[in-house]
Amino acid sequence: MNYDYAGPHPYSASHLDSAIEHLEQVLSLEGANSLFSQTYWRGRVVQALATPGLAPSQHNRLKRLLDRIAQA
Incomplete structure (x- = not known):
């Protein structure tokens, strides 16, 4: 999926949980x-x-965060 982010990826999937x-x-x-x-x-x-x-x-946790931002 494309989320319109073209920069470098500062996270790795294995270290992403703490960022989330x-x-x-x-x-x-x-x-x-x-x-x-x-x-x-x-x-x-x-x-x-x-x-x-x-x-x-x-992915699901991040999508919920996007929903929270959209509802704010």
């Missing part, structure tokens, strides 16, 4: 309208979604 956990914490505590804009948080999640070799559970 961080995003989940920040977006649940501060919300998508915190210090940073929705565009910033969406970009971070899309960047993670573009990581090669995502496990289905990682």
